Amino acid sequence: xxxxxxKVNFCSSEKEKPKSDQLQxxxxxTDHMFIMxxxxxxxWHDARIVPYQPLSIDPSAMVFHYGQSVFEGLxxxxxxxxxxxxxxPEKNLQRINRSNDRxxxxxxxxxxxxxxxxxxxxxxxxxxxxxxxxxxxxxPFIISTEAFLGVAPSHNYKFIVILSPVGAYYxxxxxxxxxxxxxxxxxxxxxxxxxxxxxxxxxSSLKAQELVANSGYAQVLWxxxxxxxxxxxxxxxxxxxxxxxxxxxxKLNGSILEGVTRNSVIELLKYWDIPVSERRISMEDLRQxxxxxxxxxxxxxxxxxxxxxxGQLTWNDTDLIINNHETGPVAKRLYDTLTGIQYGKVEDPFxxxxxxxxxxxxxx
Amino acid sequence: xxxxxxKVNFCSSEKEKPKSDQLQxxxxxTDHMFIMxxxxxxxWHDARIVPYQPLSIDPSAMVFHYGQSVFEGLxxxxxxxxxxxxxxPEKNLQRINRSNDRxxxxxxxxxxxxxxxxxxxxxxxxxxxxxxxxxxxxxPFIISTEAFLGVAPSHNYKFIVILSPVGAYYxxxxxxxxxxxxxxxxxxxxxxxxxxxxxxxxxSSLKAQELVANSGYAQVLWxxxxxxxxxxxxxxxxxxxxxxxxxxxxKLNGSILEGVTRNSVIELLKYWDIPVSERRISMEDLRQxxxxxxxxxxxxxxxxxxxxxxGQLTWNDTDLIINNHETGPVAKRLYDTLTGIQYGKVEDPFxxxxxxxxxxxxxx
Numbered sequence: 001x002x003x004x005x006x007k008v009n010f011c012s013s014e015k016e017k018p019k020s021d022q023l024q025x026x027x028x029x030t031d032h033m034f035i036m037x038x039x040x041x042x043x044w045h046d047a048r049i050v051p052y053q054p055l056s057i058d059p060s061a062m063v064f065h066y067g068q069s070v071f072e073g074l075x076x077x078x079x080x081x082x083x084x085x086x087x088x089p090e091k092n093l094q095r096i097n098r099s100n101d102r103x104x105x106x107x108x109x110x111x112x113x114x115x116x117x118x119x120x121x122x123x124x125x126x127x128x129x130x131x132x133x134x135x136x137x138x139x140p141f142i143i144s145t146e147a148f149l150g151v152a153p154s155h156n157y158k159f160i161v162i163l164s165p166v167g168a169y170y171x172x173x174x175x176x177x178x179x180x181x182x183x184x185x186x187x188x189x190x191x192x193x194x195x196x197x198x199x200x201x202x203x204s205s206l207k208a209q210e211l212v213a214n215s216g217y218a219q220v221l222w223x224x225x226x227x228x229x230x231x232x233x234x235x236x237x238x239x240x241x242x243x244x245x246x247x248x249x250x251k252l253n254g255s256i257l258e259g260v261t262r263n264s265v266i267e268l269l270k271y272w273d274i275p276v277s278e279r280r281i282s283m284e285d286l287r288q289x290x291x292x293x294x295x296x297x298x299x300x301x302x303x304x305x306x307x308x309x310x311g312q313l314t315w316n317d318t319d320l321i322i323n324n325h326e327t328g329p330v331a332k333r334l335y336d337t338l339t340g341i342q343y344g345k346v347e348d349p350f351x352x353x354x355x356x357x358x359x360x361x362x363x364x
Numbered sequence: 365x366x367x368x369x370x371k372v373n374f375c376s377s378e379k380e381k382p383k384s385d386q387l388q389x390x391x392x393x394t395d396h397m398f399i400m401x402x403x404x405x406x407x408w409h410d411a412r413i414v415p416y417q418p419l420s421i422d423p424s425a426m427v428f429h430y431g432q433s434v435f436e437g438l439x440x441x442x443x444x445x446x447x448x449x450x451x452x453p454e455k456n457l458q459r460i461n462r463s464n465d466r467x468x469x470x471x472x473x474x475x476x477x478x479x480x481x482x483x484x485x486x487x488x489x490x491x492x493x494x495x496x497x498x499x500x501x502x503x504p505f506i507i508s509t510e511a512f513l514g515v516a517p518s519h520n521y522k523f524i525v526i527l528s529p530v531g532a533y534y535x536x537x538x539x540x541x542x543x544x545x546x547x548x549x550x551x552x553x554x555x556x557x558x559x560x561x562x563x564x565x566x567x568s569s570l571k572a573q574e575l576v577a578n579s580g581y582a583q584v585l586w587x588x589x590x591x592x593x594x595x596x597x598x599x600x601x602x603x604x605x606x607x608x609x610x611x612x613x614x615k616l617n618g619s620i621l622e623g624v625t626r627n628s629v630i631e632l633l634k635y636w637d638i639p640v641s642e643r644r645i646s647m648e649d650l651r652q653x654x655x656x657x658x659x660x661x662x663x664x665x666x667x668x669x670x671x672x673x674x675g676q677l678t679w680n681d682t683d684l685i686i687n688n689h690e691t692g693p694v695a696k697r698l699y700d701t702l703t704g705i706q707y708g709k710v711e712d713p714f715x716x717x718x719x720x721x722x723x724x725x726x727x728x
Contacts, residue, residue, distance in 0.1 A: 029423075029424060052423070053423075055422075057419055060503075060526060063428065064435075064505060067433065067564045071429050103571070141428060141429060149501070150389055151599075152573075184555055185555045187556075189589040191589060192550045192553065192589065193567070199564060199567070200563060200568060201431075202429070202515050206467065206515075206516070210517065
């Protein structure tokens, strides 16, 4: 794609911004959005920032029928100098192209998409909330829009970026959660779409999640779809266990999402000389480690919660209580360091932070 | 849901209808569509038939992000008396509710939905093409429309029915196809969404289909996601094999779609006293039956093609040529009988036909 400039059509009146203490996740959206179209002869074209508005889409558009879609999730944070900054955004754009490949969607230009995201965030910078732990959630996504009911890759797509101010994930401090190990339903299987960030993986997870939520569990822990023995993910997060002083996370196998936070956790642990390994872990091994007092910590990692400690894992009728339902020291240190880097409060030795340098008052 | 009457808002001018010999599949849509909304306090409400038009949907609507959607496919046929008729529509509406259950979508009233489909077909009856083998494709579908980025079942949905005149599937007579057995990619797995008609299953199938199409194959044959040994489906059809005089199809196992045509094939074979069984079939068993000269026929079944004979199956580097690349007698008899019943040209001993009795000229 040629590097066209992005046309900007500002909104005529700004919406009222929610108060910081009333922010939820993903319910309120900012004044503007980014859109770019794809069609076969032109490639990606007509990049534009426009007022946030409904999409007008034919009812036969493929996304409604055959689920050909991908998405990403990242955040913009305000640093102590009041500048907007992003956390490893290039990782999200690399991943959306890996998802695109699996879903037969044409790749986007990652540098151009990052430029678009930064320009959009700059325009709506006043929407980044200032209170502790709050941020501006960034949702890039691609949908197939060809008006055709044949089962085949679409010839038309829209790449869209929307922004939503979100509240602190932990309103009363980090709180370990209860997780149920899922034995019946499967999120993804080798040869499927598990490593892609595509709607179908999330649609298929709703039923299991709904059933365990009724029993007081926060999330499910997914096992592999083949043997239902090996640990894959927890809810929509990657998962880590500290066993005998070593931090272990399931090895990427094609059905596990390659999380940006997962990768950052691994890099931080290596930097701290804490042993970390990616390998296959069975629930039976985990149960045995717990029984022998070697399971020291468990936590999930993801963009929304950053680090989510696990206080209890229920597998069949057995409850594994982990670290006395308390947040462990490694989970705490990871959370403090990652959020410290994200908000520009601690040093970033990795070059993970990408500042949004455009002036925020582009309108004046 | 209470049985409200359906409001009708007719289009102001009718679109030009395509010529029968230029019809494709799913590219052209009729003058009207049916819509009904769901929201938590009201349930399904505001049932209406309106001019075919784009949908206006928030970019944060869940269907774009988490794939919570289901659909169905059936057809309206003109019988020799010029009446419109449907083929076992209640089966599609029962199935959409089974899909709804798996995808955490509230159920629809099946009788009311059938009434809506019949009224819509009656209004656009002039769109049912008359040429041999043509029909009006009916696409009911449900999409999640809540403007919310949380991973949870939506609180808002739209149930929509659109209609598309489609050409004859076999323009030059039935033609057996070449099928490649897929060893890498997986369509669905036990515990997943394989038996639901939801977008994610189709999105995940695109990549394998694209790769084999480049090598001259019409479709892939999917194996089970666990052992990759057992036969599941072919492309988006169910599959049948005639071995030693017995017709065999994979037993429903949670990852195979329960096809309406599949069920009709089984019922017809029983009616004809041709041995038929639903059981697990491995590719190795099939290869061996072929080698010993016992594999007499193979064919797919589905709404689009009705019956699609398979002339060749390629598994790894082995080509199994079936019935000398010719359509077998059982496949031919099934095709002739099923299409005969659908078009009202042969007796329907099963009560499968549902006539659209409403007058076609409801406008006058």
